[in-house]
Amino acid sequence: MPAGRLAALALAVLASPSAIADPAAPKLSPAEILARMEATNNDYADQMLNERLTVVDVDGTRRSYDLTFRQKGTKRLVEFTSGESNGMAVLVEDRNDVYVYLPGFRKVRRVSASSMNESMVGSDLSSDDMATVSWAERYDVKLEKEDDTSWWLALTPKPGVESNYGRIVHRVGKAHFLQQETHWFDKAGQEVKRLVSSEPTSYDGVIRNKLAIFSDPRTGHRTELETTSAKYNQGLGDELFTVRQLQWGR
């Protein structure tokens, strides 16, 4: 085979998504797949997203809200920039240190951690859902099935872990180890929440799904979270995730 054609073939193989998960390579364990998925989810030092959150009611009515989302490690700063919550901002330092700027009170106040489970503006998303989640810390994992494009991982809570869910199933894309789908089942085995992500997009070299749809399979109510712009690894300072910044210029 001429050298030029061999080089072109090698290049095509290397560029092929399937090369990233080479079938000839040693098979990954479920824990390794989960770890790679989490690494993909968190492979940035910081992120700054502009999001459009659209709540779709069961009758088809759509309500959209714009928000900006900044994250560094476990710290997040979320600001609503449209809708009836315009001006409200939430700082999460960790699960028990949550502060909110309330425009009506013109003050920053600590809020109870119980608010982390509240849905945001009636969506299927809570503040906890927007957190960086380490599944491996809290769940045991098994491989449920796989096909050419995906692995299906089944997670169950580790002994001693309190969870609202009896089982969680992730579909992990073999191409980029992206979290493509997640299905949450309650302890009775009923699916209570679902996430479907799509439109993988490169943002500054970081591959992310542009669209994430959270839904309640029981009712059909869903929330679409579209990333309208994203920047990663901008060197966001820790001072951005402080009460000082939360109340700055409000």
Add this chain to the structure above:
Amino acid sequence: MFDFSGYEMSDVRFDIDDYRGPTPGQGYTFSLNRNDVDLKLRITPHPRVVGVVETRLRFYGFVSSQTLAVADLWDASQVSPFTLYLDQAYVAVKSLPLSWIDLKAGRMQVTWGSADIFSPNDNLNSRDFSDPLDYTRKVPNEMLEVDAYPTSWLTLNAVWVPIFQPSWLPPSAPLAFAVQQNAQGCLTQFPAPPLSVAQNQQLEGLFSAVNPCALSFANPSVTTYLPNNALGDSQVGLRARIAVGGLDLGLNYYYGRFGFPVAYDASVSVTPGSPQTNIAYDAEVIYPRMQVAGLDFSYSAPWLFDIGFVGDAAVIFPEPVNFALGIYENGSPLLTLVQPNVSGQPFVKATFGAERSFGDFLYVNAMYIHGFFDEFDDAYGLHDYVSLTPEFKILHDRLKLRIAAILDLTDLSNVVYPQLTWTVLPSVEVMLGAFILGGSTHPSNPLDYASRSKFGQLAAGRDDAILRVTITW
């Protein structure tokens, strides 16, 4: 960079009682027909500089008078009166002069303390109760603020307020000192001044021999005396906040004045005549100095069902105020009565609260309050209250039912304020609500200044039905 936001709010209220107005049986009428347009501009000419301007245009929706001269029908200020407010106008500079210091100057509203609304440590701005239903609003004022963040766990604040601004009172406030008359115009009751019961009995004795129908007793004239604009009349606030684990702790100090007026002196001028004796009651109120030393905390308890706790406690060191009442007949003194109204002894005000969300369906906030924000341990004393506000969220937050309720444990008067808010579309909300006051409209002892019902007295306002539409951008 410019950021432009604001809201438009239309607020219509209808009085649903006919006994709490200035005249009993006044009837059921619209009490509010108001439109507010709030415009907020945020300018960031430099990453470390921000300027904020927030104005509010308020159209009252009522003609200025029920009897308007034809000659005034061209005048918009008479036919469609309005007010322009400047709620904020300040510049803030970050990291000046040191990286951990921010400066802020201009017209501001600063809120201190952990408890919502009822913090005794929140004194830098007086309260705006011109609309009692808008009870979170404060009177903006010009200030200079220095915020220091020397460590990640310590925040220091210093605020200087050059000129004192008093609290705004509701339109019903004068009813606190209005005389009561029957349908024939005969005097039935006059408001007890802040004297002892024995002194008020003495005062009553002066007029007991007179036919109440022969007394022409106009409503008292009350004049406020504001502090001078001297440097010594300015106010200062100092605060240190510490974040320790999941606990925020604040130490606060304030030197300034109490924002609500306190009775200082009064004169009763009696002019005998026929067929009626004229009585004029003129009173003066002042804003006493005070120092406030307090602490506040907020904490979220993961070990106790994730309940959030807040607390504020403050020791107030008040300027003593003696109330003096002089009675004169044709200019000659008949009787002088003096009683300490504010003793000058330190007293404590405190608020403790807890809150928790229960999934997506329910949020509950509960508070215990010792000393309302308009109480200064004067002759009225300090009452104890409990406040409970559950908020139910239905249809994925499209409908919210909030029921704010507060009960005065001292006299059992109460307020219930249910609000049903429908988010029609993002940024558009419609609220249907009611504001219901409970308690006796008359003091339990007409001679006891302290026996007025906190929320039952007429000065607390009227029961209203509310329709409010808001659009936010």
